Amino acid sequence: MKTLRVSLPAGAPGYPIRIGQGIMDAELRVLAEPWARELVVVVTNETLDRLFPSHIPEALKGLPARIESCVIPDGERYKTLETLSRIYDRMMALGANRQTLLIAFGGGVVGDVAGFAAGTFMRGIRMLQVPTTLVAQVDSSIGGKTAVNHPLAKNAIGVFKQPEGVVIDLRFLETLPQRELRAGLFELIKHGIIADRELFAFLEKQVHRLVRPDWANDGAFWEEALTRSVAVKCRIVESDETESGPRAALNFGHTLGHLIETLTHYESYLHGEAVGVGMLFAAYLSRAWGHLPESDFGRLRALLEPLVAPVRLPALDEAAFTELLLHDKKSAQRSVRYVLLRGLGEVFIRERTEPGEIWPVFRQFVREHATICQVQAA
Ligand code: NAD
Ligand code: GLY
Numbered sequence: 001m002k003t004l005r006v007s008l009p010a011g012a013p014g015y016p017i018r019i020g021q022g023i024m025d026a027e028l029r030v031l032a033e034p035w036a037r038e039l040v041v042v043v044t045n046e047t048l049d050r051l052f053p054s055h056i057p058e059a060l061k062g063l064p065a066r067i068e069s070c071v072i073p074d075g076e077r078y079k080t081l082e083t084l085s086r087i088y089d090r091m092m093a094l095g096a097n098r099q100t101l102l103i104a105f106g107g108g109v110v111g112d113v114a115g116f117a118a119g120t121f122m123r124g125i126r127m128l129q130v131p132t133t134l135v136a137q138v139d140s141s142i143g144g145k146t147a148v149n150h151p152l153a154k155n156a157i158g159v160f161k162q163p164e165g166v167v168i169d170l171r172f173l174e175t176l177p178q179r180e181l182r183a184g185l186f187e188l189i190k191h192g193i194i195a196d197r198e199l200f201a202f203l204e205k206q207v208h209r210l211v212r213p214d215w216a217n218d219g220a221f222w223e224e225a226l227t228r229s230v231a232v233k234c235r236i237v238e239s240d241e242t243e244s245g246p247r248a249a250l251n252f253g254h255t256l257g258h259l260i261e262t263l264t265h266y267e268s269y270l271h272g273e274a275v276g277v278g279m280l281f282a283a284y285l286s287r288a289w290g291h292l293p294e295s296d297f298g299r300l301r302a303l304l305e306p307l308v309a310p311v312r313l314p315a316l317d318e319a320a321f322t323e324l325l326l327h328d329k330k331s332a333q334r335s336v337r338y339v340l341l342r343g344l345g346e347v348f349i350r351e352r353t354e355p356g357e358i359w360p361v362f363r364q365f366v367r368e369h370a371t372i373c374q375v376q377a378a
Pocket of ligand 1: 135175
């Protein structure tokens with residue numbers, strides 16, 4: 001087992017992150033013990049409740065607190081204020097108070113909505129994160145960003161709410177559908193690309209394991225890969241907890257990624273899949289504008305290409321591309337902050353980047369990478 005720590009600015013307590021295979025029972029118990037006094041509410045979804053019905057109550061057996069659950073429906077479309085309201089209702093019905101401990105047990109959707117509930121119920125109660133997808137283990141359970149979606153914008157309403165601890169048990173990944181697993185790989189690799197050249201080199205040497213993840217036989221590799229990747233996320237969060245500056249680097253690949261998700265109505269591609277194509281494009285753009293050496297681009301491409309899920313986009317002209325990049329037609333700001341690379345492990349933010357500068361490079365990218373990013377003819 002590996003342990004990392006998120007250290008927050010003076011005054012705010014940091015928290016431990018435990019990573020390993022089959023560690024959940026023992027580690028969750030240790031982290032919950034100081035806070036599980038009266039009531040613990042486990043927020044999870046229907047799928048996890050079916051797959052792992054008694055895992056958390058078993059782990060906490062013998063602690064003085066009553067263990068109750070709050071099961072929400074499965075899916076991004078339930079990451080809403082309505083679901084949040086259902087969690088508050090359940091907590092009220094259970095007699096929850098400021099001493100109640102909340103445990104978020106699930107993927108990023110559960111973690112984001114349950115984290116929001118913990119950050120706001122009675123002005124904030126203690127919470128532990130037990131992430132069960134690769135996206136949640138390597139990214140969303142760490143750093144305290146929580147949110148629900150608004151019909152007009154993803155993650156538009158939320159609070160920063162840091163947990164008391166995170167337990168990352170690789171065993172949960174054994175039941176995760178291959179497509180979800182593959183999508184999560186991009187967030188893991190992203191941390192190497194933006195801030196850790198050694199992590200990138202480590203993943204490069206093991207690309208065969210990324211292409212065919214085998215948890216049963218490759219446990220040590222995955223523990224190492226996750227730990228190194230999570231360490232990058234911890235460092236970035238520590239440097240800028242509320243994203244006033246450098247944390248924006250974590251959005252590498254997300255500008256085109258969000259465009260792909262929006263253009264396909266969040267139905268065709270998983271977030272990680274869209275980000276995978278977005279990362280390749282951000283690297284392509286960095287090279288095209290003379291920031292990223294050809295050799296680094298070649299290495300990044302060699303790692304990502306066998307993993308990316310090809311996307312097919314509906315017809316897109318420059319005007320639509322521009323509006324999608326700017327998110328909002330009424331936006332006064334006509335430029336974006338693009339996260340680019342100077343080298344592997346070396347990221348920077350190009351301020352005031354205009355869609356008109358990106359469009360010709362995007363067209364060229366689509367021509368050169370037609371098998372990865374196809375745009376239908378108008
Ligand atoms: P998800 O939570 O929807 O989980 C994906 C699917 O896997 C779901 O059907 C879920 O029920 C199922 N599942 C979860 N664990 C499983 C397991 N062990 N075995 C079998 N099935 C399992 O999706 P996700 O990719 O985990 O998270 C995506 C969400 O995370 C998005 O809403 C995104 O905005 C958010 N996110 C937040 C942050 C952050 O910093 N807060 C970062 C990245 C992503
Ligand atoms: N997932 C992006 C962030 O935590 O900032």
